[in-house]
Each structure stands twice: as structure tokens, then as C-alpha cells.
Amino acid sequence: MKLDRTTCYKAVAARDRRFDGWFFVGVSSTGIYCRPVCSVRTPQFANCHFFPSAAAAEKNGFRPCLRCRPELAPGHGIFDAASRLAQAAALLIDDGFLNLADMPQLADRLGITERHLRRIFNVEFGVSPVEYAQTQRRLLAKRLLSDTALPVTEVALAAGFGSIRRFNSLFKQHYGFAPSRLRQRSTSTVQSDTMTFELAYRPPLAWDALLDFLAARAIAPIERVDQRVYRRTLALTVGARRYCGWLVVENVPGRHALKVTLPATLSGAVPQALGKIRRLFDLACRPDVIDLHLGPMAQRLPGMRVPGTVDGFEIALRAIIGQQISVAGARCLLTRLVERFGEPLAAAPAGLTHLFPTAAALADASSGEVQAIGLTQARTATVMAVTQAVATGALRIDPLAPLDETLAALRSIRGIGDWTAQYIAMRGLGWPNAFPAGDLVLQRHFGLSSAKALGVHAEQWAPWRAYAALHAWRQHHEESTA
Structure with missing residues (x-):
């Protein structure tokens, strides 16, 4: 990334949140590096050095600011x-x-x-990938020390350090003080059975629209939305170990951040959990860039996000089971699927009782058992084909899967057409240009009679067509219920 010093300094002086996470400023007079939005007095231009990552700042000898906390910056x-x-x-x-x-x-x-x-x-x-990884470990440890009551030994292991001795040595070497200093600074109100984190975003954030989308599709045993708070169950595999728990997410608009609460049972999978939540709520989004490109469509509701997922397999089944039926009908069938094949989860927030079935667990079921939840024979065959492909590793559904190959693999499965593949790409693969042109609601909204015509019409919004689809779905719903 090429950084123009003058532009970066103007962003720092204005504390412009559009640049938060896109660069960091090291101040030679203090030896500290900050986010562009740091509330400290603006340093002199001559003392500022700009870096494309926190790792690059630390490689050049700067220590992280304890006020703006670089580890909280959006990605x-x-x-x-x-x-x-x-x-x-x-x-x-x-x-x-x-x-x-x-x-x-x-x-x-x-x-x-x-x-x-x-x-x-x-x-x-x-920096090199290894240097970047080392910085991320230190910053995660810094976050866990500041925001949780985990013992220092567990913090070191959760952050990826091989031993407590190495953790203490590297932390003091790079930051100039022992880890215990941050633990002393943390508040005494931190609970020992939960962990609370902040995940920053670039404003604006259309939080209510995002929650409305998730609430309409919430599968009762695994997720719920009430009082503008999102809750769901979660299972993560790290190495050979599986961690089960839940998450609670609420918006803190005054801090331009989401407040995330996790149980201590997920302490060994904190990086994975936070990564899933960032993608679920599309926190890497640049609304200033996207809204400007979408023009009038985004003016009614700036800051729209494309909801992702914590589990690509789950999104695939949502898309398949939701074909050609109402959202409410799909939710009913998916609830039966979870209650029949999902693993029960104890000690979860009220109303959350199960984890979504894994591909391996569902692959062990017979077609007849899966069809019994109310699916047609053809739909069941599609569900089982995707389940087998994911369970065997032949199909990966995540934002790092190769796009073209994954779409081709999906379309090769009988019962998956372009609408389903595009919906999975939108939410499971995190592809911002995905667009389900075969969607009848979108065709009616734009007054077009075919998927081909809508696809041509949607080219004006590339490469952000997924955001255009979310805007159109919401506007159509508002107009139809007015």
C-alpha cells in the first residue's frame, strides 16, 4: 500500500474514521504508534511516520498506544x-x-x-507474514490482558505463544513493560466467566437494517434478535480441539464499535471467534467508497452491510432449503433440521438450545431422516449432496475459497442454480459483487422481466452488486408493508 504523507496527516488531524485501520501513525518524539482516530493532541507533521499495518509500525520500533489501542482498529x-x-x-x-x-x-x-x-x-x-503474525499475537494478548480476567498463562496460550516464559520475554522486549502492567490497569468489574471485546467499524453502520435482515431469518434454537441485540450459538475447531459456546453482539454507536461478549469456554478460540463475527457483520466494509458508488440507491440508508456467516455450510443449507418458499417457511424447516440433527448446548443464553448441525453429523443421517423435516425428495438429494461434498473436503464455503472454482462446484450439484450459488457467494464466500439476478423480488422491484435484463441493469453497481441487492430487498419490503 502506498501512503501519501500529506493525505495521511490530514486524516490524522481530522481524526477521520474512514481511514481507521487503513494506516497507522508512528510518532518519533514519543516512540508510540496510533490509529488515525486517536484522541491525543495531533503530533507535528515532521514527527509522523505512516505505516500500512500495525506490524510495520512495530517492526520500525514503535510501541502501541494505550489510549486508542491499535488492536481495536477495523480490518x-x-x-x-x-x-x-x-x-x-x-x-x-x-x-x-x-x-x-x-x-x-x-x-x-x-x-x-x-x-x-x-x-x-x-x-x-x-512486513513478512511471520512478522505480521507475531504482531497479531502480541496485540491479541494485549487485548486479552486488558479486557478479560483470563489467567496470564491462558492468555499466552490463547494468543498463540508456545510458553509463558517466551510470552513474557517477547512482550516486554517489544512493548517495554511486563504483561502484568496491563492486568493491573484492567478494571475489577471484568467477569471471570465471560470475555468482552470491542470490534470497531467505519461509520455509518445501518445497524437496524442489518439486525432486521438477520431477525427475519433467525433459526430459533441457534439465534435470536431482541432489543437490538444479536445472540447465537457457535462451534469452532482449532487444531484437533472443538470449542462450543455462544456470542452476544450489540452496537455501541458512540464508540463506532460492536460490543461482543463470549463465554470463557471459547478462550482457546478467540481469534477465530472474532474473525467470524467480523465477517458476519461485514466490519471491513468501506461505506464511504461503496455508498458513493451506489449513488441514489444508498442515500436512503447509508452504511448498509452484507450479512455474512459464521459457518459457510449453514449458509449453503439456508439457501437450498429456502429455494422458492417464503422466508418464514424456510425458517420453520431449518428449525426442525437443527432440533433433529443439531448438538444440544448447555449454559447458553435463554432461548438458545442447539448448535447448527455439522456436515459430518448430517452426512451420517439417512436421506429419509432428513426428508422427514418436510423437504421434497429432490430438495433432500441436493442437501445431502452438498453435505457430503463439505464433509469430505471436496467443497469449501468460506471467504478464502477460490471463487470461480467454488461457484462451478456448486452449480454442478443437481438442484443448485444461479440464484442459490449467488446467495451462497454473497454470504458464505463474502463476494461483494455477487448478485442473484434470478430473484423475483429484485426483478419486480426494478420493473424487469428476466434475470438477463436484471443482470445487465445491475452492472452499473459492480463491484458492489451485493450491497445493491441488500438495498433493493429492504426498499421493496418497506414499500410492500407501507
Whole structure:
């Protein structure tokens, strides 16, 4: 990323939240690096050094600010095709991939050589993938020390450090003080059985619209929305261990952040959990860029997000079971599926009783058992085909899966057409240009009679067609219920 010093300094002086997370400023007179939105007095221009990542700032000898807390900055969105692979590598590292694997495995996961990965990553972030990963571990540990009551040993392990001794040594070496200093600064009100974090976003955020979308599709045993708060159950696999728990998310508009509460049972999977939540709520979104491109469509409701998912397999089944029936009808069938095949979960918030079925668990069921929830024979066959493909690893549904190959694999399954594939791409693959042109609601909303005509009409919104679809769905609903 090329950073223009004058532009960056203007953003720092204005505390412009549009740039939060896109660069960091190191101040030579203090040796501290900050987010552009830091509330401290604006440093002199001559003392400012700008970096594309927190890792680059730390590589150059700067320590993180204890006021603005760089670890809370929102992440990058994947906009430029040239940087997509580097951003994909960063997402994997943020989720703790290098805590359990090495560089050759990371390169293999992305389908490129290790040499090429190092080169493109350094161009994008100014550091090597290993240096980036080391910084992310330290920043995660800093966050856990400040915001949770986890014992220091558990903090070190959760952040990916091999031993408490190495953790203490590296932390003091890079930050100039012992980890215990942050634990002393943390408030005494932190609960020992839960963990609370903030995930920043770039305003505006159409929070009510986002929750309305999720609420209309909420599957009762695993998720619920009430009083503008989102709750759901969650299962994560880290290495050979499976962690089960739940999450609670609410908006804190005054801080431009989401407040996330997790149970201590997920302490070993914090990076993975926070990564899932960032993608579920599309927190890497740049509304200033997207809303400007969509023009009048976005003026009615700026800050629209495309809801993602915590589980690509879940989104695939939602899309398949929801074909050609109402949202309420799909929700009813999915509730039966979860109650019949989902794993019960104890000690979850009121009303949440199960985890969504894993592909492995559903693959062990017979077609007759799955059809018994109320599916047609053809729909059951499609569900089972996708289940087998995901369970065997032949199909991956996540934002890092290869787009074209994954769409082709989905369309090759009998019963999956373009609408279903595009919906899965929108929410499961995180593809911002996905657009279900075969959607009859969208066709009626724009007064067009065919998917082909709508597809041509939607080209004006590329590469943000998924956001245009969300705006159109909401506007159609508002007009039909007025």
C-alpha cells in the first residue's frame, strides 16, 4: 500500500474514521504508534511516520498506544484484485492459522508459492507474514490482558505463544513493560466467566437494517434478535480441539464499535471467534467508497452491510432449503433440521438450545431422516449432496475459497442454480459483487422481466452488486408493508 504523507496527516488531524485501520501513525518524539482516530493532541507533521499495518509500525520500533489501542482498529476489506491474496493471507493469520501451521502450509492453502506469498505480502503490509503474525499475537494478548480476567498463562496460550516464559520475554522486549502492567490497569468489574471485546467499524453502520435482515431469518434454537441485540450459538475447531459456546453482539454507536461478549469456554478460540463475527457483520466494509458508488440507491440508508456467516455450510443449507418458499417457511424447516440433527448446548443464553448441525453429523443421517423435516425428495438429494461434498473436503464455503472454482462446484450439484450459488457467494464466500439476478423480488422491484435484463441493469453497481441487492430487498419490503 502506498501512503501519501500529506493525505495521511490530514486524516490524522481530522481524526477521520474512514481511514481507521487503513494506516497507522508512528510518532518519533514519543516512540508510540496510533490509529488515525486517536484522541491525543495531533503530533507535528515532521514527527509522523505512516505505516500500512500495525506490524510495520512495530517492526520500525514503535510501541502501541494505550489510549486508542491499535488492536481495536477495523480490518481491511478486499477491494483490489492485486492485493486479494495478501489480504486473504492476513485473514488466515488473524484467525490464528500460523499458530498451528507453517509458511509452506499457508502458501499451499492459498494455492501459491511461498516466495510469491512473501513478496506480495510485503508489498501490501510492509512486513513478512511471520512478522505480521507475531504482531497479531502480541496485540491479541494485549487485548486479552486488558479486557478479560483470563489467567496470564491462558492468555499466552490463547494468543498463540508456545510458553509463558517466551510470552513474557517477547512482550516486554517489544512493548517495554511486563504483561502484568496491563492486568493491573484492567478494571475489577471484568467477569471471570465471560470475555468482552470491542470490534470497531467505519461509520455509518445501518445497524437496524442489518439486525432486521438477520431477525427475519433467525433459526430459533441457534439465534435470536431482541432489543437490538444479536445472540447465537457457535462451534469452532482449532487444531484437533472443538470449542462450543455462544456470542452476544450489540452496537455501541458512540464508540463506532460492536460490543461482543463470549463465554470463557471459547478462550482457546478467540481469534477465530472474532474473525467470524467480523465477517458476519461485514466490519471491513468501506461505506464511504461503496455508498458513493451506489449513488441514489444508498442515500436512503447509508452504511448498509452484507450479512455474512459464521459457518459457510449453514449458509449453503439456508439457501437450498429456502429455494422458492417464503422466508418464514424456510425458517420453520431449518428449525426442525437443527432440533433433529443439531448438538444440544448447555449454559447458553435463554432461548438458545442447539448448535447448527455439522456436515459430518448430517452426512451420517439417512436421506429419509432428513426428508422427514418436510423437504421434497429432490430438495433432500441436493442437501445431502452438498453435505457430503463439505464433509469430505471436496467443497469449501468460506471467504478464502477460490471463487470461480467454488461457484462451478456448486452449480454442478443437481438442484443448485444461479440464484442459490449467488446467495451462497454473497454470504458464505463474502463476494461483494455477487448478485442473484434470478430473484423475483429484485426483478419486480426494478420493473424487469428476466434475470438477463436484471443482470445487465445491475452492472452499473459492480463491484458492489451485493450491497445493491441488500438495498433493493429492504426498499421493496418497506414499500410492500407501507
